[in-house]
Amino acid sequence: MAKIELKNVTKSYGGLQVIKGIDLEIRKGEFMVFVGPSGCGKSTLLRLVSGLEEITTGDMLFDGQRVNDLVPSDRGIAMVFQSYALYPHMKVYDNMAFGMKLAKAGKPEIDRRVREAARLLQIEHLLDRLPKQLSGGQRQRVAIGRAIVRDPRVFLFDEPLSNLDAALRVQTRLEIARLHHGMQDVTMIYVTHDQVEAMTLADRIAVLRDGKLEQVGTPAELYERPNSTFVAGFIGSPK
Numbered sequence: 407m408a409k410i411e412l413k414n415v416t417k418s419y420g421g422l423q424v425i426k427g428i429d430l431e432i433r434k435g436e437f438m439v440f441v442g443p444s445g446c447g448k449s450t451l452l453r454l455v456s457g458l459e460e461i462t463t464g465d466m467l468f469d470g471q472r473v474n475d476l477v478p479s480d481r482g483i484a485m486v487f488q489s490y491a492l493y494p495h496m497k498v499y500d501n502m503a504f505g506m507k508l509a510k511a512g513k514p515e516i517d518r519r520v521r522e523a524a525r526l527l528q529i530e531h532l533l534d535r536l537p538k539q540l541s542g543g544q545r546q547r548v549a550i551g552r553a554i555v556r557d558p559r560v561f562l563f564d565e566p567l568s569n570l571d572a573a574l575r576v577q578t579r580l581e582i583a584r585l586h587h588g589m590q591d592v593t594m595i596y597v598t599h600d601q602v603e604a605m606t607l608a609d610r611i612a613v614l615r616d617g618k619l620e621q622v623g624t625p626a627e628l629y630e631r632p633n634s635t636f637v638a639g640f641i642g643s644p645k
């Protein structure tokens with residue numbers, strides 16, 4: 407439910423600047439997709455938004471409030487990674503409930519939220535299983551469910567489908583789109599290097615190149631009016 411503003415954000419590791427001054431506003435409820443070649447800074451940018459890493463210079467605002475110094479749990483953000491990292495010894499239910507238990511939520515509230523998320527993702531029948539008894543696609547849905555349970559205002563996805571086979575990628579992508587439509591005002595930032603994912607999921611796409619924004623626009627804008635051959639190469643239009 408947040409508007410996110412990045413103002414001249416940079417990130418350096420030691421002497422090496424990898425995010426080189428990003429200005430970007432992401433609207434409340436928007437589905438924003440970051441694309442760009444390997445190493446251009448997509449994951450770093452997500453970690454900066456999440457608070458897993460500190461920005462070096464610049465400002466980050468959520469709904470007008472400066473969040474530079476807020477830890478991840480205070481930002482109302484949930485992240486879904488490419489490797490779903492479920493706890494192997496915990497049943498699906500407990501994997502999904504874990505974050506809320508840490509936050510000291512009451513049992514009835516946890517139960518309600520876990521079941522609601524499971525229903526949304528159609529994994530109610532899997533709640534008693536262990537991760538090793540699930541397919542890759544089911545595991546990724548559990549990882550998404552674990553994020554939903556925490557009722558975040560922003561979802562961050564870092565190449566969530568890249569470990570899935572082609573058929574599962576399509577299915578899970580459709581589920582993420584459905585999820586976005588079902589959760590009014592929840593902002594999503596999604597990293598991918600897959601053009602089809604970017605074109606079909608995004609309200610807007612931000613093309614990153616070497617730590618800078620090359621172009622930001624709707625899929626149609628980028629397709630019809632790429633401002634460089636670099637963007638055209640990523641979006642697939644001839645130029």
Ligand code: ADP
Pocket residue numbers: 419424442443444445446447448449450451
């Ligand atoms: P992408 O996700 O687009 O592939 P990354 O954000 O992972 O790119 O990386 C961007 C650049 O920052 C790369 O050159 C990478 O080597 C560097 N980098 C990322 N994380 C670290 C880190 N913890 N320490 C040093 N350099 C890093």
Ligand code: MG
Pocket residue numbers: 448449450
């Ligand atoms: Mg990455």
